Amino acid sequence: MSHDQPVFILVRPQMGENIGAAARAMLNFGLDRMRLVAPRDGWPNPRAVAMASGAAGRVLDRAGVFADVPAAIGDCDFVFATTARSRELTKPIYTPESAMDHARALIGQGARVGVLFGPERTGLENDDVSRANAIITVPVNPEFPSLNLAQAVLLTGYEWIRPQAAQPAIDPGLAGADIASRLEVEKLGDHFEQRLEAAGFFFPPAKAPNMKLNLRNMWSRMPFTRADVQTLHGMLRQITRNHRP
Template identity: 80%
Template sequence: MSAAPKPVFILVRPQMGENIGAAARAMLNFGLDTMRLVDPRDGWPNPRAVAMASGAAGQVLDRAAVFPTLPEAIGDLDFVFATTARSRELTKPIYSPEEAMAEARLRIARGERVGVMFGPERAGLENEDVSRANAIITVPVNPDFPSLNLGQAVLLTGYEWIRQTEPVTPVQPGLAGGEPASRIEIEKLGDHYEERLEEAGFFFPETKAAGMKLNLRNMWSRMGMTRADVQMLHGMLRQLLRNRG
């Protein structure tokens, strides 16, 4: 496989070892080798995954990294897609798999780290998961039966990745030299604001608090911020609280 940078595929709370193995096979079919697992239901390693991966695809499983939470799994990434077949009432750019992988190539060519999240087999990604992504990938399928299994979703996305065979010229991000903020920096910014707004009584009434926090988290992940932007927003909040005190 080429050593050139590629997207990271993140399986969020996968349930069956067989499906993890099928995903590994699909990834290797298209030259993808970086898998991350978030809280796999049956633990890890999983012998059923190894059996399903069959042969060379076992190397993808051998190198798979396991994380207890999604924020930890995506913390070092600059841009993350969430694959979902349903509207989650969250405002985000929506891409087809083809458009998403074209965007991934552009971003990787300019030095960004890109990830694609896939949800658990039974119900897919939860709102809380999707809120942490920058954009959504939706497949144009039969609206009366939109569900894809995990291996199919990985296969389709991997296929669109390999189809982007034209060399990509690095694109200047146009941020006046600003370096894009990492996912962990955005996560910490969200934590900072949520904690201080909680102290100020912003999340009221209590019945709406969870939805307000979800929308706020979604807003942070949707904004294309630089590290300087994140630092400024932290500083603004600290100054406001200092003046209030």
């Protein structure tokens, strides 16, 4: 087992398609250590391979198969159990985010970390959860707390990779577009003022300064690209041209 990432352990998974979908979710976030505990339909499973689709097949190729949970977690130093149900077991409860933070800290110290995911219909049994050090619970709608297997894997995998990706919450690049400079936006504002002034928009004169201030403030809030600015200049020129006496 690799020490640089947690191992995801699917306990008694029922459908090959869900195992394949879980493999895809794992590889989306750079995880490729999967273990299977007593898969219902045996192993290997062609439906899992079909759902894994391409590169994620390597996750299935490396997956270990175990008869029971104790065997699957035997070399782990710390184990999380994912469950949405309340149980009469006293254990620390983590969100996926805090759990993966803790997993990173443990792995940084050389520990082996495992995460248990239960079967699709029933989730983990109390006997499974009792063998874990802590519980992961997703804060979902209490009236419908059920997540399917691949969703649970996806959420946990995302929280594992998220701090490492170090992406801004909002992409200021607007998908690679060339952003307009403040000078270009300022000149666009000048152009609008000129055209609006000529059209008699700033009336009465006493209110004109505040109206212009509000317009400048509006331009500053908008994330213009250079293409946006050029388009608006062209629109103003065309409108003026078509309305000349």
